[in-house]
Amino acid sequence: MADETTPVAVAPAPTSSPAVAKSAAPAKPKVEAPAYREFPTIPALQPDAMTGSNPFVAAAAHNEAIGFPGALLDGWEQKAVAKMGELLGKYRSLRVYMDACVHCGACTDKCHYFIGTGDPKNMPVARQDLMRSVYRRYYTLPGKLFPKLVGARDMTKDVLDDWFRYYNQCSECRRCSVFCPYGIDTAEVTMAAKEIMHTVGHGHKYVNEIIGKVHKIGNNLGLPGPALENTLEGLEEDVLEDTGAAVKYPLDMQGAEVLLVTPSADFFAEPHVDSLIGYGKVFHAAGISWTLSSKASEAGNFGMFIGNYEQMQKIAMRVREAALELGVKRIVVGECGHAWRVAYAFWNTLTGIGAGAGVGKPDPFAIQLQKQLDPNYKQPSHICEVTWDLIQAGRLKFDKAANDHRIVTFHDSCNVARGSRMGDYAGGQFDIPRNIIRAVANHYVDMSEATTREKTFCCGGGGGLLTDELLDLRVKGALPRMEALKQVADQHGVNFMATICAICKAQFTKVLPYYGFKMSMVGGVHQLVSTAIVLNNEQ
Amino acid sequence: MGTIEVSGKSYETDEEGYLVNLGDWNEEVGAYLATTESVEMTDQHWEVINFLRDYYNEFQIAPAVRVLTKAIGKKLGPEKGTSQYLYDLFPYGPAKQACKIAGLPKPTGCV
Numbered sequence: 001m002a003d004e005t006t007p008v009a010v011a012p013a014p015t016s017s018p019a020v021a022k023s024a025a026p027a028k029p030k031v032e033a034p035a036y037r038e039f040p041t042i043p044a045l046q047p048d049a050m051t052g053s054n055p056f057v058a059a060a061a062h063n064e065a066i067g068f069p070g071a072l073l074d075g076w077e078q079k080a081v082a083k084m085g086e087l088l089g090k091y092r093s094l095r096v097y098m099d100a101c102v103h104c105g106a107c108t109d110k111c112h113y114f115i116g117t118g119d120p121k122n123m124p125v126a127r128q129d130l131m132r133s134v135y136r137r138y139y140t141l142p143g144k145l146f147p148k149l150v151g152a153r154d155m156t157k158d159v160l161d162d163w164f165r166y167y168n169q170c171s172e173c174r175r176c177s178v179f180c181p182y183g184i185d186t187a188e189v190t191m192a193a194k195e196i197m198h199t200v201g202h203g204h205k206y207v208n209e210i211i212g213k214v215h216k217i218g219n220n221l222g223l224p225g226p227a228l229e230n231t232l233e234g235l236e237e238d239v240l241e242d243t244g245a246a247v248k249y250p251l252d253m254q255g256a257e258v259l260l261v262t263p264s265a266d267f268f269a270e271p272h273v274d275s276l277i278g279y280g281k282v283f284h285a286a287g288i289s290w291t292l293s294s295k296a297s298e299a300g301n302f303g304m305f306i307g308n309y310e311q312m313q314k315i316a317m318r319v320r321e322a323a324l325e326l327g328v329k330r331i332v333v334g335e336c337g338h339a340w341r342v343a344y345a346f347w348n349t350l351t352g353i354g355a356g357a358g359v360g361k362p363d364p365f366a367i368q369l370q371k372q373l374d375p376n377y378k379q380p381s382h383i384c385e386v387t388w389d390l391i392q393a394g395r396l397k398f399d400k401a402a403n404d405h406r407i408v409t410f411h412d413s414c415n416v417a418r419g420s421r422m423g424d425y426a427g428g429q430f431d432i433p434r435n436i437i438r439a440v441a442n443h444y445v446d447m448s449e450a451t452t453r454e455k456t457f458c459c460g461g462g463g464g465l466l467t468d469e470l471l472d473l474r475v476k477g478a479l480p481r482m483e484a485l486k487q488v489a490d491q492h493g494v495n496f497m498a499t500i501c502a503i504c505k506a507q508f509t510k511v512l513p514y515y516g517f518k519m520s521m522v523g524g525v526h527q528l529v530s531t532a533i534v535l536n537n538e539q
Numbered sequence: 540m541g542t543i544e545v546s547g548k549s550y551e552t553d554e555e556g557y558l559v560n561l562g563d564w565n566e567e568v569g570a571y572l573a574t575t576e577s578v579e580m581t582d583q584h585w586e587v588i589n590f591l592r593d594y595y596n597e598f599q600i601a602p603a604v605r606v607l608t609k610a611i612g613k614k615l616g617p618e619k620g621t622s623q624y625l626y627d628l629f630p631y632g633p634a635k636q637a638c639k640i641a642g643l644p645k646p647t648g649c650v
Binding site: 056059205206209210213219220221222223224226227230231234235238263264265267268269270272273298300336466468469502503505506510 | 555598599600602605609622648649650
């Protein structure tokens with residue numbers, strides 16, 4: 001643990017606070033950043049340190065709008081156990097994960113939330129055991145006969161409360177599974193637990209409200225078409241003013257070659273919008289016609305966070321519909337970590353070949369999409385793949401010196417790092433964003449290899465936890481990433497951490513000040529591209 | 540869910556203190572909501588709040604941060620058209636804190 005020589009994280013004070021305003025209101029839960037550790041050792045246990053972490057339970061209106069029961073059902077205990085049985089049958093992986101753990105402890109100190117909170121229930125093995133103990137009771141013979149002897153527990157309200165509290169302290173980042181000798185994926189256990197809770201009427205407000213907005217309005221933010229149009233027109237004016245180039249940010253343009261699907265935060269928030277500006281500049285410079293869609297104005301898919309296949313498919317289907325309506329040849333995904341995992345790993349079965357574009361399973365729309373998309377390109381492609389291909393083909397020019405005020409490092413986003421790939425070889429998802437940064441900036445430094453690539457730490461806000469009532473957890477969960485950042489900031493003067501995920505950007509913007517950094521230190525890879533790209537505006 | 544009381548009238552709020560019924564808002568309620576955020580309202584604050592409300596009335600959503608900074612910059616000069624200016628006024632973030640005081644729904648998603 002920290003000693004006097006260790007720099008101590010600053011108390012909540014987002015940047016310069018003027019005299020006119022004070023920080024948090026008294027009623028708000030206390031948010032406290034842990035001190036930096038001199039060495040990243042295993043934290044001392046602090047039992048029940050996070051029992052006070054209480055995510056908001058979704059209201060009836062939010063649950064019912066997306067087809068879940070409004071509140072905890074009568075006889076929910078049996079229904080939860082039955083749902084668990086259904087999932088054990090449907091996902092053999094889940095049964096293996098329930099059975100295979102030997103409690104070796106390899107995962108214990110790999111979780112950023114455990115490192116940041118010291119709460120033993122945030123050890124991945126303990127988190128799994130919240131479900132495993134119930135599984136034993138109802139689905140194993142010893143658990144049915146001698147529950148106490150084998151640590152089996154009945155499904156009770158106390159157990160449910162523990163689930164709700166601690167499965168909402170897992171960002172489904174899968175770092176622990178990298179270190180598990182059996183490959184047990186805690187994220188899948190968490191997703192199953194969340195699906196069970198949603199099914200019996202005990203959903204999380206943040207996630208369910210957002211899924212409802214996607215279905216009703218088209219994106220997580222609830223940004224209606226006219227607001228989107230207004231925002232994009234503003235960007236065109238800004239870029240014209242800044243660069244003299246008439247870069248377009250088209251919406252619902254019929255017959256465009258590329259449909260870009262990006263998180264709605266890219267339209268709304270900072271620094272996200274700077275990457276959106278960058279995507280537009282890349283397409284402009286390469287002469288590729290592209291469009292955004294008001295129907296598919298969201299790449300994010302929170303259906304994955306709650307492990308619900310039906311929601312995931314319904315959300316993904318909007319992208320297919322938009323692609324068919326607009327007649328595009330390519331689908332490209334913007335800077336959003338979990339969206340890329342869903343697109344890369346699941347779109348095919350949700351909306352494409354697996355949905356019935358294959359032999360003998362006629363789904364006319366899936367077949368139409370399959371025929372419509374250009375087979376010369378990876379479908380879907382990540383915006384980083386598009387940009388890197390163009391760089392390699394010599395179709396983009398950069399003034400790297402424009403980024404000389406930045407010493408850049410790269411934060412691998414968990415879902416990209418451990419749930420997907422880029423390019424045509426294993427590890428492409430690590431190299432391609434770094435290649436782009438090196439092509440557009442002169443100063444690049446990697447953080448400690450124990451915290452990058454497949455071993456990257458979650459930003460602390462993923463998996464549907466990016467909500468204000470969990471801010472204390474988010475700040476604590478950011479500790480290992482902040483320590484690695486501090487190291488390169490101290491040793492190499494790093495002043496910019498690039499990332500390719502809307503959640504990472506929003507999370508770091510919020511938590512960096514708690515660790516003594518400026519919130520403007522985080523930004524997108526395409527923000528760097530945007531700074532350095534040369535637009536041939538003189539013609 | 541909760542309620543707040545302003546001048547003898549009570550208003551429904553959500554868990555985080557955002558007004559449930561947008562029609563309930565008036566300047567007095569806004570001023571009260573500002574105290575719950577420990578924000579001392581000045582003319583500069585009200586300028587932002589009024590812009591948010593006008594934009595919301597037109598588009599049913601709060602303006603993007605960039606739209607807001609640009610509008611403020613046009614009105615008050617470029618040195619104030621920055622997100623830093625907005626963070627100085629609303630330290631918890633212009634989107635969430637200013638929306639709360641303006642009686643608008645909280646922006647959701649990855650923001």
